[in-house]
Amino acid sequence: MSEETMSKQKECEDAIKDLLRKVMVALIFQGNLAFDKDNEDYAQMAFEELIEMTNERPDLLLPHVNEIFQCIYQVLDKPEFEEKTRFLAEELMELLLLHYRHAGQVVIQTGKFLGRIFSMLTAVDDDPEKYAQGVKRLARYAPVMGGQYILEKFSMMFEWHYFSQEWQCRHAAVISHSIIANNCRESIDKFDILVEQPIKAVDDTHFRVRWAAIGAIEEFSCYLNPEFQLQYYQKVLPALIKALNFSSHPCIQVQAASSLFYFIQHCTSDLLKPYTDEIIHKLLSCLQRGKQLLKEEALTAIASLASSSEDCFQPHYKTVMPYVKVAMMKASAESDHILLLKSIECMTMVGVAAGKEKFCDDIQMVVQLLISLQESKLEIEDPMRNQVLLAWGRLCKCLGPDFQPYLGVVIPHVLQSAKLGSHVTSLKHSESENSFQSIMPLSLGDESTERKQLVLEEIAKACKVLCLCATELKEGFDLWIDEVAHTLVPLLNFDLYEEVREVSILALPELLKSFKAAMEKGYVERYQELPFEELCSFIVTALVEALHKEPLMEIQIITLEAIEECMEISGPTLNTEQIKRFLHITMKILITSSNLSRNRVENKELEIFHNKASDCFITFTKAYKDSLSQFFDQLLSSMAYMWENDKSLEERRTALRIFSDVAQKCQEEALNYCKGRLQFLFDACYERKPEVLQIVAQGIGVSAEFGGSIFKSHMKEALGGLNSIMLRPETLRPDYLAAHDAAVSALGKIFLCHHEELNEVKVFGIWLSHLPIFNDLDQARVVHDQLCSMIEKFSELIVHKDSTHLSKIFAVFAEILRAGQNLASKETVNRIIEQLKHLQSNLPPDTWASIISSLVPSRAKVLQRKLST
Numbered sequence: 118m119s120e121e122t123m124s125k126q127k128e129c130e131d132a133i134k135d136l137l138r139k140v141m142v143a144l145i146f147q148g149n150l151a152f153d154k155d156n157e158d159y160a161q162m163a164f165e166e167l168i169e170m171t172n173e174r175p176d177l178l179l180p181h182v183n184e185i186f187q188c189i190y191q192v193l194d195k196p197e198f199e200e201k202t203r204f205l206a207e208e209l210m211e212l213l214l215l216h217y218r219h220a221g222q223v224v225i226q227t228g229k230f231l232g233r234i235f236s237m238l239t240a241v242d243d244d245p246e247k248y249a250q251g252v253k254r255l256a257r258y259a260p261v262m263g264g265q266y267i268l269e270k271f272s273m274m275f276e277w278h279y280f281s282q283e284w285q286c287r288h289a290a291v292i293s294h295s296i297i298a299n300n301c302r303e304s305i306d307k308f309d310i311l312v313e314q315p316i317k318a319v320d321d322t323h324f325r326v327r328w329a330a331i332g333a334i335e336e337f338s339c340y341l342n343p344e345f346q347l348q349y350y351q352k353v354l355p356a357l358i359k360a361l362n363f364s365s366h367p368c369i370q371v372q373a374a375s376s377l378f379y380f381i382q383h384c385t386s387d388l389l390k391p392y393t394d395e396i397i398h399k400l401l402s403c404l405q406r407g408k409q410l411l412k413e414e415a416l417t418a419i420a421s422l423a424s425s426s427e428d429c430f431q432p433h434y435k436t437v438m439p440y441v442k443v444a445m446m447k448a449s450a451e452s453d454h455i456l457l458l459k460s461i462e463c464m465t466m467v468g469v470a471a472g473k474e475k476f477c478d479d480i481q482m483v484v485q486l487l488i489s490l491q492e493s494k495l496e497i498e499d500p501m502r503n504q505v506l507l508a509w510g511r512l513c514k515c516l517g518p519d520f521q522p523y524l525g526v527v528i529p530h531v532l533q534s535a536k537l538g539s540h541v542t543s544l545k546h547s548e549s550e551n552s553f554q555s556i557m558p559l560s561l562g563d564e565s566t567e568r569k570q571l572v573l574e575e576i577a578k579a580c581k582v583l584c585l586c587a588t589e590l591k592e593g594f595d596l597w598i599d600e601v602a603h604t605l606v607p608l609l610n611f612d613l614y615e616e617v618r619e620v621s622i623l624a625l626p627e628l629l630k631s632f633k634a635a636m637e638k639g640y641v642e643r644y645q646e647l648p649f650e651e652l653c654s655f656i657v658t659a660l661v662e663a664l665h666k667e668p669l670m671e672i673q674i675i676t677l678e679a680i681e682e683c684m685e686i687s688g689p690t691l692n693t694e695q696i697k698r699f700l701h702i703t704m705k706i707l708i709t710s711s712n713l714s715r716n717r718v719e720n721k722e723l724e725i726f727h728n729k730a731s732d733c734f735i736t737f738t739k740a741y742k743d744s745l746s747q748f749f750d751q752l753l754s755s756m757a758y759m760w761e762n763d764k765s766l767e768e769r770r771t772a773l774r775i776f777s778d779v780a781q782k783c784q785e786e787a788l789n790y791c792k793g794r795l796q797f798l799f800d801a802c803y804e805r806k807p808e809v810l811q812i813v814a815q816g817i818g819v820s821a822e823f824g825g826s827i828f829k830s831h832m833k834e835a836l837g838g839l840n841s842i843m844l845r846p847e848t849l850r851p852d853y854l855a856a857h858d859a860a861v862s863a864l865g866k867i868f869l870c871h872h873e874e875l876n877e878v879k880v881f882g883i884w885l886s887h888l889p890i891f892n893d894l895d896q897a898r899v900v901h902d903q904l905c906s907m908i909e910k911f912s913e914l915i916v917h918k919d920s921t922h923l924s925k926i927f928a929v930f931a932e933i934l935r936a937g938q939n940l941a942s943k944e945t946v947n948r949i950i951e952q953l954k955h956l957q958s959n960l961p962p963d964t965w966a967s968i969i970s971s972l973v974p975s976r977a978k979v980l981q982r983k984l985s986t
Contacts, residue, residue, distance in 0.1 A: 160192065164205035171212040185213065186226045190233070193254075207257065214261045224270065227262065231271055234258075235278060238289035241325075255296045264301025268310045279314050284323035291315050291326060295333040302340045308348060312337050316349065319356040324366045331360055331369060335376040342383035353380055354392045361399040367411060370403060374414035381421045386429040389422065396422060397433055401440050409456065416444065416459040423463075423470035434471040438479060441467060449486065458504045461486070465511040473515050480512065484523060491530050498568045506534060506578040510585050521593040524586070528597050531586075534579035535604050537572055573614040580605060580617060584624035587631045595635035598628050602652060609663035615672060622663065622675050625656045626682040633686055653687030658695050665702045670722050673706065677729040681736045689740050696741065703730060707771065731774040738779060773812045777819040799831065802838025810842050810856035818863030821870055832867070832874055839864050843887060854892035861887045862896045865903035869910070877914055881907065885925050889932045889940060901933050901941045905948040923964075924971050927953075931976035934983050950983055957984065 167185060192198050192206040214227060237251025259267060268275065278290035294315050298305070305311055315337075318330035334353055337345045346353075357380065360373035377396065381389065389396075400422075403415040419437060423430045445460035447453075464483060468476035487505055495502050509527050513520045583601050587594050594601075601624075608621040632649055657680060664676045680699075691699065707730055798820065801813040817835050820828050828835070842860040847853045864884050868875065888904065890897040908926070930949050933940045941949070957965055969977050 160198075161202050161205055163188070164202070164209055168205065168209050168212060171209065183226065185209070186230070211258065211261050214258060228271055228274065230258075231267070231274060235274070235286075235289050235293070238292055239283070239285040241285055241288055241292075252292065252296060255293060256300050259297050260300050260304075263304040264297040264311070265304050265306055267297065267301075272310065275314070279318070284321075284326050287318065287321060287323070287326045288329050291318050291329040291333050295329070295336040298333070298336045298340050305341070308341065308345060312341070312345065312349060316352050316356060319360060324363070324369060327360070327363070328366070328369050328372055331357065331372045331376050335372070335379045338376065338379040338383065346380060346383045346388065350380075350384060350388045354389075354396070358392065358395055358399055361403060367408060370407065371411050371414050374400065374403060374411065374418045377418040378414070378421045381418065381425050384425050386426045389426050390429055393422065393426060393429065393433065397437060401437065404440055404444060409453075412444065413456060413459045416441070416456075416463040420463040420466040423467040427470060428472075430467070430470040431472065431475060434467065434475045437467055438464070442479065442482070445486070454499070454501055458501050461504055461508050465508045465515075469511050469515045473517075473519065476515060480516070483508065483512065488526055491526075498571055500571065502534070503571070503575050503578050506531060506575065506582055510578070510582040513582070513585050513589050517589050518591075518593050520586070521590055524590075524594070524597065528583075528586070528601075531579045531582045532600065532604055534575050535583065535608070537576050537579075573617070576608070576611070577614060577616040577620055580608065580620040580624060584620055584627055587624060587627035591631050592634035592638045592640055594628075594631045595640050598632050598635075599652070602628050602656060606656070606659045609659055610666055615669060618663070618667070619672055619675055622660065622672070622679045625660065626679050626686065629653060629656060629683055629686045650687070650690045653683065653690040654692075654695065657683050657687065657691060658698070661695075661699045661702055664706065670726055674722070674726050674729050677703075677726070677733045681729070681733040684733075684736045684740050687740075689744070691741075693744075696737075699737070703733065706730075727771045731771050734775050769809060769812050773816050773819075776816060796831075796834070799834035799838045802841050807847075807850075807853045807856045810853070811859045814839060814842055814856060814859035814863045818859070818866045821863060821866040829871060829874055832871060835867065836864075836880075839867075840883075851892075855896075857887070858890045858893040858896040858900070861890060862900050862903070865900055865907075869903060869906060872911070877911065881911070882922060885922055885929070888925075888929045891940070894939060897940045898942050898945065901929075902945045902948075904929065905945060905952060908952055923956075923960075924968050927968050927980065928972055928976065931972055931979050935976065935979045953980065953984055 189206045189210050192202055193210075198206075210230075234251050234255050237247050237254070240247040240251070275290055275293070278286040278293075281287055291314075294311055298311060312333075315330045315333040318326055319334070321327050321330065334357065357373050357377050360369055361377075363369040363373075377400075397419070400415045400419050403411050404419075407415060419441070423437075441460055441464045445457065445464060448457035448460055461483070464479070468479065468483070473480075487508055490501060490505050495505075509523075509531065512523070513527075583605065587598075587601070605621040605624055605628075608617050611617040611621070629652065632652060636649060660676055660680045660683065664673055664680070667673050667676060707727065798813055798816045801809060802817075804810060804813075817839060820831070821835065824831075839860045842848075842856055843864070845853075848857045861884065864880070868877075868880055868884060872880075885904075888900065890900050904926070930953060933949060934946065938946060960968075969980065972980070
């Protein structure tokens with residue numbers, strides 16, 4: 118760009134800035150546009166323009182940030198403004214804090230803004246509405262500014278509030294830390310500046326501050342786990358145990374029990390062990406003498422302690438269970454549903470932690486209560502319905518196969534809950550093949566959102582119990598498999614709640630395992646094999662169709678895993694049309710998913726998806742090996758598409774895995790089918806991406822190993838491509854080493870499988886010059902085993918007829934033996950030693966001595982030591 122052009126551009130920018138400055142001064146900063154209710158339309162217009170300017174040219178507004186902040190405060194501090202005006206003001210504030218956070222003027226304004234928020238938070242007693250607005254405002258803007266930034270940049274402000282004589286100020290400081298933990302987890306690197314002051318505040322002189330501090334520990338436990346637990350358990354647990362003693366303020370006891378529940382959830386038994394006795398003592402005291410709410414929280418905390426302590430809780434079973442049984446019986450007698458729900462949860466979780474040997478005396482009591490609750494026809498919105506399902510699930514996990522006698526009572530009830538899905542919604546597949554379109558709920562259309570959520574959770578929990586029963590009981594679940602399968606399969610497409618879909622998917626392979634185990638035990642001999650094959654076909658085709666409709670990639674991954682597992686269990690049970698449908702859908706989703714633009718996290722998920730799809734294809738080719746040739750077109754044509762230059766590394770890797778697996782199983786037949794498409798491998802040898810070069814070399818190696826006569830016609834291109842990879846200048850760079858090693862391995866396969874087409878001595882010399890391999894240990898083991906095979910197969914040629922390579926062979930052997938089993942398998946190491954002994958006995962003594970003397974002394978000693986043992 119010429120100096121004249123640059124000068125004109127600068128003049129233009131200066132003119133724009135000058136014009137903007139004049140407009141800002143005229144319209145806003147001299148009061149011509151009054152920010153009051155009468156001129157609210159102008160205020161909205163001004164905010165919209167400022168938002169657009171901030172997005173497009175943030176540098177232009179920096180000189181005016183002080184005035185802009187004042188304009189925003191005018192709106193935010195006056196409740197009479199319309200919601201739209203306040204929304205625009207808040208959006209502009211977000212942009213200012215985002216773009217100018219580190220600018221000096223904005224740092225000052227940010228401090229003032231936080232000061233205004235703190236003044237709102239200190240109004241906790243005087244003006245609860247103002248306090249609520251302060252909480253809401255900090256929750257909105259803290260993520261924009263960044264929690265770490267706020268705590269470090271304005272640490273003096275927080276300290277002033279923590280050490281204030283006014284309890285409202287100390288309360289505000291604690292609450293602010295809770296809000297930051299809740300909303301800024303990703304930006305918090307140093308926990309100490311966030312959590313240590315609130316932990317100290319548990320001993321504050323004012324009970325409201327203590328209550329807030331204990332609540333902050335609950336927030337830290339939820340949003341900073343498990344690091345918070347690992348770093349601060351020695352401070353937090355004693356503080357919460359102490360807080361359980363504050364009987365003069367029951368609200369503190371309740372909050373302490375609640376915080377214990379959340380903190381313990383993410384603790385290991387080792388962390389809890391020194392404190393378990395005291396925690397149990399305090400919680401049982403609360404359960405015995407506390408009021409309703411405290412009893413509920415105490416039961417929940419005991420349940421959490423039992424679950425996290427696992428086997429370490431067994432010694433406490435006899436101490437805890439009598440109290441829990443009394444609470445349960447009392448709640449049942451008084452029809453106290455909430456306390457009964459909590460006591461059932463606690464009792465079953467304590468039982469699972471203690472094990473069935475200790476729990477056996479009390480199980481019947483729980484079973485009778487659960488049966489009576491089932492028969493009481495609980496209302497659809499009653500949380501007890503979900504708790505009964507969870508309790509059955511825990512009993513099943515605790516008892517294992519001994520749960521079988523209860524199935525006749527449990528499963529009909531669980532199936533009834535799972536079948537609620539057919540009443541909640543009816544699914545219709547939309548025109549877009551990878552999306553859902555829900556018809557309005559049939560039976561809950563006029564009910565509250567809360568009630569719908571309870572129903573959805575009940576369906577999910579019922580599916581979990583069915584999955585758990587199949588997993589734990591195995592062949593003992595045989596009588597229910599058919600009905601459960603026909604209940605779960607429709608839920609694979611349940612679009613209202615993804616957890617229902619996920620659990621239904623996970624349950625189906627477990628049903629096939631149960632059926633197969635029952636067949637092996639002779640429980641279903643009367644069925645013969647046909648029903649098993651039909652069930653396998655029914656489940657696999659349903660999973661394939663669910664994969665086709667599933668909008669979430671994380672659930673698509675789970676579905677692929679389930680399909681793979683079902684194919685491993687079932688073997689070849691699909692007919693030709695079903696196989697074609699499976700291949701069509703899976704390939705289509707692979708291709709479609711890769712074409713979507715994604716962020717870093719989504720790209721990682723896509724990589725997992727491709728790996729799972731590859732695993733699924735490999736299992737498929739194993740199960741259907743005998744009939745694989747009729748599906749070459751679908752398998753290998755998609756492979757060629759995924760290999761094109763604009764495709765991602767994951768797609769190319771998937772294509773190679775499919776190609777390699779098919780080539781290994783079908784060998785020349787597969788290579789013959791795609792011989793016209795092999796050129797893509799050789800062309801790709803000249804690309805620059807090392808990851809692609811590695812995949813290419815592996816593909817050539819597979820083709821050489823299994824291609825037979827088909828590969829011979831491509832020998833020249835293959836050798837040229839591999840030579841290009843091995844000899845390029847970048848080969849010594851760390852990121853290219855894996856490609857180099859794969860190319861060496863591929864060349865070794867060509868030599869072993871097609872040596873008659875080569876100048877054997879020359880090619881062997883080239884290949885040997887790249888040994889030993891140190892980088893890719895998997896390839897190293899393959900290549901060094903290849904060397905042993907070549908010496909055995911071509912001993913006359915490379916040892917006796919032309920001994921020029923003997924010194925290099927010995928040097929490579931010495932390096933391999935020195936490294937032990939890092940560079941070669943145990944079998945290969947033994948082969949090397951045997952070959953060295955054979956050479957020692959067959960070579961002339963002078964030749965042997967000459968070769969040994971040519972080695973580095975330390976390597977020569979390695980050889981001599983190995984040969985002497």
